[in-house]
Amino acid sequence: ETGVTQTPRHLVMGMTNKKSLKCEQHLGHNAMYWYKQSAKKPLELMFVYSLEERVENNSVPSRFSPECPNSSHLFLHLHTLQPEDSALYLCASSQEDNRGYDEQYFGPGTRLTVT
Amino acid sequence: GQNIDQPTEMTATEGAIVQINCTYQTSGFNGLFWYQQHAGEAPTFLSYNVLDGLEEKGRFSSFLSRSKGYSYLLLKELQMKDSASYLCAVSDSNYQLIWGAGTKLIIKP
Numbered sequence: 001e002t003g004v005t006q007t008p009r010h011l012v013m014g015m016t017n018k019k020s021l022k023c024e025q026h027l028g029h030n031a032m033y034w035y036k037q038s039a040k041k042p043l044e045l046m047f048v049y050s051l052e053e054r055v056e057n058n059s060v061p062s063r064f065s066p067e068c069p070n071s072s073h074l075f076l077h078l079h080t081l082q083p084e085d086s087a088l089y090l091c092a093s094s095q096e097d098n099r100g101y102d103e104q105y106f107g108p109g110t111r112l113t114v115t
Numbered sequence: 116g117q118n119i120d121q122p123t124e125m126t127a128t129e130g131a132i133v134q135i136n137c138t139y140q141t142s143g144f145n146g147l148f149w150y151q152q153h154a155g156e157a158p159t160f161l162s163y164n165v166l167d168g169l170e171e172k173g174r175f176s177s178f179l180s181r182s183k184g185y186s187y188l189l190l191k192e193l194q195m196k197d198s199a200s201y202l203c204a205v206s207d208s209n210y211q212l213i214w215g216a217g218t219k220l221i222i223k224p
Contacts, residue, residue, distance in 0.1 A: 004157070040123065043158075043202070043214040056211070090157065102210055103148070106157035 003027040006091050006107035013081065014115055021076040021110050023091030031096040032074040033104065034066060037088040049074065050096055081114045088112070117141045119215035121203050126221045127193055135188045135201050135218045143208020149177055149188045150202040152217065158202055161188070190220075198222045 004025045013019050025032060034046040048056035049068040063085075065077040074091055088111050092104040118140045127133040139147070146165040150158040164170055164179035164186060176189040188201055203215040 040216055042119065042216045043204075043212075045211070096210075102206060102212075103160050103163065104212070106150075106159070108155075108157045 004091060004093055004105050004107035006089075006110050008110060009108065010111045010113075012113045012115060013078070015081060015083075017081075018077070018079040020078065021089055021091075021112075023074040023076075023107055025072055025074075025091075025093035025105070025107075027093055027095075027105060029093040029095045029105070030071055031094045031102075032068060032071075033092040033094075034074065034076050035090040035092065037090055037109070043090070047076075078112075081112075083114050086112055086114045117205075117207065117213045119203055119205060119213055121201075121215040121218045123216070124219045124221065126223060127190075129193055129195060129222055129224050131193050132189065132191050133193060133220065135190070135203075135220065137186045137188070137203035137215055139184050139186070139203070139205045139213070139215075141205045141207045141213055144181060145206035145208070145210055147177075147179055147186050148204045148206070148212070149186075150204065151199050152202060153199045161201075193222050195222050195224070 007022045031050045033048050036044040046060045047066040052068050063080050067075040088109045090109045091107040094102050094104045121137045149161040151161050152158040162177040164177050169178045174191045179186045200217040200219045202217045204212045
């Protein structure tokens, strides 16, 4: 148990669907992250929220829309996705203090398949 | 550009020792992390190095040479449960983590 939960664990959606991924952290951290993990590729950072403000958006397509209503919850809203968006989506949290030691705690991920 | 290199896959025998290498080229350096990820599970933190040298933690050790842009993770007395992917990540000048693609370690009896 890492203190970070994600739902759903598996999701199959068509290209015209709208769905949302949910992440919740129970660690009292002040930063949350969305990553995309594709087979044999490095983790791709999608979004970073620090103190509920988005501080990083690594040129992610607009069909992915994040929402951070408070420091414990993070959502990723999905619409009109493409088959190449099929991947494992990981949420992480950390206590950000810019000392360099910024250990991230990961959730188990949502395995997304776009058909 | 920023780059992290590590072998794609390694195989080792139960009870043996294995060393997983990681080389990096990043804009700035604020530490190097190793994470373990079992198939279908979340990555979990193993170690953090920011100064040169060896950090030992039970059966796992991590080494860093900043001048060479090089680190390794050393796993001793391998157990079947050590079969997993091992991810190397570097914190750059903006404290953003740059990730390697991971090394899949296969342990054979």
